[in-house]
Amino acid sequence: MAEPQRPRPFTPELPLGKEPAAIRQRVEAMEAILERSFIIPGINRPVGLDALAGLIPVVGDVVTAAMGAYIVWEARNLGLPKWKIARMAGNVLFDSAVGAVPVAGDLFDFLFRSNSRNLKIIRKHLDKHHPADRVIEG
Numbered sequence: 001m002a003e004p005q006r007p008r009p010f011t012p013e014l015p016l017g018k019e020p021a022a023i024r025q026r027v028e029a030m031e032a033i034l035e036r037s038f039i040i041p042g043i044n045r046p047v048g049l050d051a052l053a054g055l056i057p058v059v060g061d062v063v064t065a066a067m068g069a070y071i072v073w074e075a076r077n078l079g080l081p082k083w084k085i086a087r088m089a090g091n092v093l094f095d096s097a098v099g100a101v102p103v104a105g106d107l108f109d110f111l112f113r114s115n116s117r118n119l120k121i122i123r124k125h126l127d128k129h130h131p132a133d134r135v136i137e138g
Contacts, residue, residue: 020130023074024122030071031119034064047110054099054109061100068092071118080125088118 015022036046049067053060072088080088095114099105 018077020078020126023078024126027071027074027119027122030067031115034067034115035113048115050095050099050113050115051106051109054106057102058100061096061105064099065092065096068095068115068118071115071122075118075122075125078122078125080122084121084125088121091117 015025033048034050035048037048038052039046050064053064069089069092072085072092075088076085091114095109095112098112099109101108
């Protein structure tokens with residue numbers, strides 16, 4: 001008798017490579033994890049790993065800062081100008097510095113979304129310089 005098949009766990013497959021469309025998908029996935037992973041019941045506000053991990057002193061802030069730095073690194077691979085890279089790095093550093101303050105920093109992480117800001121900078125660059133890779137959201 002055949003053994004019943006177990007359901008496969010959900011594993012999103014992200015494209016590899018340096019093509020702008022592949023980088024865009026990876027950055028959008030990282031931003032969603034960091035800023036919009038869960039919805040808080042009652043207020044219907046999306047919150048992500050950035051705000052939740054910030055509740056863990058030091059380690060949480062270091063981990064989410066590294067994940068935010070990955071988005072900046074991908075932007076560098078896209079060839080964004082240095083001033084945009086500096087602005088994005090500033091967003092991550094500001095979020096990390098203020099987020100490290102106990103209690104007030106946790107509230108700040110809930111409100112200030114540096115990774116969403118950085119994604120907006122990347123999308124604007126891609127839409128201008130790589131219009132063929134634009135994703136139509138519907």
